[in-house]
Amino acid sequence: MTIPLDGVPPHGTVAAALQWAARQAGGRPVSTLDLLVALMRADSTGEWHRLWLHCGDADAIAAKPVQDPASEARGPWKGTPLTHTCAEALDVSRRLAERYGFSPLPAGILALGLVADDTSAASRALGQGLGRQDLLQLLQDAILGTTLSSLRTTLPKALAESAVVGEAAVAIPPHTPPPTPRHASTASRSSLPPGQYVPVRDEALLQFLEEGRRRRRRADKVWLCCCVVPLMIWLLAFLLAFAVAERS
Structure with a gap:
């Protein structure tokens, strides 16, 4: 089985x-x-707020009661077990990146891969507020930043050709515990029940995510100052002009 994202390096996000x-x-x-x-929270450059207007923010989307249709564990990415549907989505993302010449693989291509299967949990969570074609176009405009030619036919083709579809996919045994993080001590490993991780703080990752949140807050303030405030001033001026015209 092809390892998800094999041959295409992922962007840092x-x-x-x-x-x-x-x-x-x-x-x-x-x-x-x-x-x-996780992608919504890690990506500080994508205009995710444009999707949130239709589907709710990241917390609301995370709380939606949807599951992948194939939720059994399949081939991992660097030791991380994935559902069959998620592994398939990563492989579709790899195929899209190769087809359109993206390297490293950006957040927008991953987002398209996650919704390639319209029955996936990600697709259903976003599709509750958007039609299928509207969703694909908005992901290209707001997250990828460009429109891909012939995506309407390329996406289902990539899904059909995905190397993790069907019997070629090798399942991880259901009782196999996930790997213990590298930085966990020997004592901590021996004291854990089977199948549980040792919590590890990744300061670089936490700083990366916090910087993304700060950038989004700054972008929201800029949008408020540049769009909402001038609009309110214009509306107030219009109302004043209308009132003066009514009196005269």
């Missing part, structure tokens, strides 16, 4: 999202919804 999703999953296979929410 994508790698951070995968690590974050693995930590939040706590040992269970990472789903497309887990990875989508």
